[in-house]
Amino acid sequence: MKISINTDAISQDFETAVLLGIEWGIEYFELKRLYGKRIPDINDDEVRLVQKVLYENEVKLSSLAPGLFKIQLDKELISQEVGIRFDQVVALANRLKTTAVVIFGFVRDDSHNEADALRQIVDIFGTVANRAEREGLTLFLENDRGLWGESPASVYQILKGVNSPALKLNWDPGNLIGAFSEAPYPTGYDVVREFVGHLHVKDARVSKSEQKFTHAMMGSGDLDWVGQFERLIRDGYSGYCVVEPHFGSRVSSSRSHVLETQKALRVARSRVASTVHESVSNFSVVELQ
Numbered sequence: 001m002k003i004s005i006n007t008d009a010i011s012q013d014f015e016t017a018v019l020l021g022i023e024w025g026i027e028y029f030e031l032k033r034l035y036g037k038r039i040p041d042i043n044d045d046e047v048r049l050v051q052k053v054l055y056e057n058e059v060k061l062s063s064l065a066p067g068l069f070k071i072q073l074d075k076e077l078i079s080q081e082v083g084i085r086f087d088q089v090v091a092l093a094n095r096l097k098t099t100a101v102v103i104f105g106f107v108r109d110d111s112h113n114e115a116d117a118l119r120q121i122v123d124i125f126g127t128v129a130n131r132a133e134r135e136g137l138t139l140f141l142e143n144d145r146g147l148w149g150e151s152p153a154s155v156y157q158i159l160k161g162v163n164s165p166a167l168k169l170n171w172d173p174g175n176l177i178g179a180f181s182e183a184p185y186p187t188g189y190d191v192v193r194e195f196v197g198h199l200h201v202k203d204a205r206v207s208k209s210e211q212k213f214t215h216a217m218m219g220s221g222d223l224d225w226v227g228q229f230e231r232l233i234r235d236g237y238s239g240y241c242v243v244e245p246h247f248g249s250r251v252s253s254s255r256s257h258v259l260e261t262q263k264a265l266r267v268a269r270s271r272v273a274s275t276v277h278e279s280v281s282n283f284s285v286v287e288l289q
Contacts, residue, residue: 001199001232003261004028004062005243009254012036014046015053020251022057024258030242031096032065039066040088047095054096062240063100063140063198064093070104070147073112073120082128090135100198100240101132102140102170105149105158117148122161133166140170140198145179152176152191159195168197172244177204177222178213185228193235200244201225201261215246217253218260225261229268241265 007017007029014034021029031050034042054060066089071077089101106121125141132139141149141158149155155169169192173184182188189196203221204213219225229241245257 001229001237001239001241001265002028002062003243003258003265004030004240005254005258006030006032006065008033008249009243009245009247009257010251011249014050018053018057018059020255021258022059024255025262026258027059028062028240029059030063030065030102030240030244031061031098032067039064040085040092042092047092050096061096061098062242063102064089064096064098065102066092068101068103069106069124070144072107072109073117073148078124082124086128086131090131090137093137094135099137100140101137102142102198103128104142104144105147105155108146108148108150112148114148114154118154118157118161121148121158125158125162125167126164129162129164129167133164137166138197139167141167142170142172142175142200143192144172144175150175151180152188156192156195159192169195170198170200171196172200172202173223173228174200174202174204174215174221174244178206183224185224186231189228189231193231196232196235196237196239198239199232199237199241201241202244202246202257218243218245218257219264225264226267226271229265230271233268233272 003026005021005026007014010017010020012035018029031039034046068085069081071081093101141155143150143155149158159169176184176188203216203218203223205216205221206213243257243261245254247253
């Protein structure tokens with residue numbers, strides 16, 4: 001697993017974010033916002049600045065997170081998103097030499113029932129995935145609150161229905177805290193594990209008195225991140241692990257999130273290594289007998 005981070009979690013200034021990230025041992029970055037703007041709504045000078053900073057510091061983008069399809073299932077909005085916005089994202093991905101784009105699963109509303117909404121989304125994403133595959137891109141559908149693509153069951157239906165190598169899951173177990181009674185790991189993960197191709201890392205906890213979720217420092221919330229990392233390693237996951245604190249553009253808390261993520265990964269890897277060592281030892285004993 002390669003650790004990445006949303007640059008705007010550190011600073012809205014791209015160069016500042018990258019230089020600090022490098023100090024923390026990060027070589028990959030996810031681009032979501034610059035100077036208060038959500039990509040791809042940045043100008044040519046800003047794109048050239050990103051290219052310059054990446055080149056001069058010998059780092060790369062892990063992914064783009066433009067917020068595509070965080071809209072209602074409205075024909076006019078969909079037409080604009082599939083056409084103009086998606087074209088802009090493809091062009092930006094090509095210029096910045098990244099092939100990974102995080103997308104979303106449409107805002108829930110009262111004008112659709114879930115079965116009809118998911119069928120419509122499968123049709124839309126089938127078309128979009130075909131275009132992405134031709135462009136050499138992979139789209140990663142993020143499970144997120146308030147969307148049709150929210151629960152493990154709903155994103156599974158979408159991904160299974162589209163059945164394209166260009167559409168996989170951006171697994172964000174933190175988005176399930178407080179939204180569902182089932183544990184994101186292992187229960188939710190077991191539903192979607194075959195589609196996981198990208199990972200967002202943050203923590204959250206539920207207030208027992210108010211039944212509301214709040215974002216928490218990595219490792220201090222309700223998620224078993226060590227267990228989740230261990231399982232991902234055992235399942236052969238080798239993609240990006242994108243730290244996404246949701247604490248705003250804050251240097252100190254983002255650095256702490258990175259350090260806690262690195263710590264949890266070390267513990268998970270140690271568990272896997274010790275299990276492998278034990279298995280080898282047991283096998284050797286059997287052989288000797």
